[in-house]
Amino acid sequence: MTEPADHAWLAERERGDDISHVPEARRAPYRKLEQLIAALPDPAAPADWKRRVLEAIDRPADPAPAVAAPALRTHRWAGVSAVATLAAAAVILWFVLRPPAPRDLPAQVAASLAPEGPTVTTEIRAGGVRRGSGAAHLGDTLVVTATADAPIELRLYGDDDEPIARCNDGDGCAVTYAGSRRRYVLEQVLRSHGTVRVMLFTGAAFPATFDRLDADVATAHAYGGDARQIAVTQVE
Amino acid sequence: MDEPDVTLERNAAPPQPAAAPVDALEILARGDRKAAIAALIDAHGAAVFGFCVRALGDRALAEDVAQQVFLEAHRDIGRFERRSSLATWLKGIASHRCKDAVKSRKRREHRLRRDDIAALHAVDPAAVPAERVAQAQLFAALEDCLQELSGDVRMSVVLRFQSGMTYEEMSEVLEAKADALHARVSRALPVLKRCLEAKGWAP
Helix, strand or coil: CCHHHHHHHHHHHHCCCCCCCCCHHHHHHHHHHHHHHHHCCCCCCCCCHHHHHHHHHCCCCCCCCCCCCCCCCHHHCHHHHHHHHHHHHHHHHHHHHCCCCCECCCHHHHHHHCCCCCEEEEEEEECCEEECECCECCCCEEEEEEEECCCCEEEEECCCCCEEEEEECCECCEEEEECCEEEEEEEEECCCCEEEEEEEEECCCCCCCCCCHHHHHHHHHHCCCEEEEEEEEEEC | CECCCCCCCCCCCCCCCCCCCCCHHHHHHCCCHHHHHHHHHHHHHHHHHHHHHHHHCCHHHHHHHHHHHHHHHHHHHHHCCCCCCHHHHHHHHHHHHHHHHHHHCCCCCCCCCHHHHHHHCCCCCCCCCHHHHHHHHHHHHHHHHHCCCCHHHHHHHHHHHHCCCCHHHHHHHHCCCHHHHHHHHHHHHHHHHHHHHHCCCEC
């Protein structure tokens, strides 16, 4: 019996099916393997790790650890607490004072909202046909194209500020390079009604968190980065 | 490598708590959220940290991610609905944060280095019986083989057999259908077996 056959009866077993037809000699090595995995010890965390976690709890304004930039370890962030607090306040102000969310932004308008440096355009495609950046419908594809001289990250957030997609040099989209110029193309099929916010993150490090728009923006600002809303697409 | 003729035991980590020594939710009900998290760390910190080390293959990064897990737990434990165990809830948070961390490394997920593996299962040959040295080597070989799997598959295998989760719990933690997880695990086991055998394991 070959290993693919092992896979088949193992799948049966994992589904809870009867595998009494499989010889015991065939089953035994896997039983030992599973016992071995079960016995794997959990590596011990450093002695002061618990203390560091509890200290971090006492610094509620601290941003999430930047796993994208491991050199910035949480326990070295004692000095950023005040900065993070100010950043959080700035984000709240930004959300209160920001202009009404534009709907169906023309691509050129969207580009003009981008910060200096990167340029970003959005468009809707339906069945492979460009429909500019007009109203979107379920099943359409939102295409966000950006060019920049330094790494950026594009993110999409939904109605409740929940994450939908992200795109950077290593993940989530196609990136092409021409000298120092980078071109990012993020394509997202629109699968639910409501709004989709297109956000541009710039700076030396992007927040590792991808949880909530406001929290991610606060984290970006805490690291001296920037996060801007480029466009809002309404999915009808 | 012959399998040591001993009962497998966890020999490189502090004793595992049989259960939460203090009920974190009871402490929370008394209004002390930070103490509740401290109790959670006592009960589940090693398991969460271990899960992150295996998922990420990087102890330093795992420290940060596991810390973030408990910071989120501190933020959200008030909304914990008891639909699952606290351990499953924490593993769910850990799974998400580890996936984020892997993505953020821009596909630079590197394998657990040999010296890290050795550190995970370090034993002093002069101080312990030969069987335990062999067992530590076997664990190290298995850790090495686990790192050969992709991140999602590795997390599935660890949750299934090391954490002892049901597929229902795994579905919640990994946000994948049970059928997909059955297939993932059943395909991984022959790969692990072959990898271990190539390293000398004789089941």
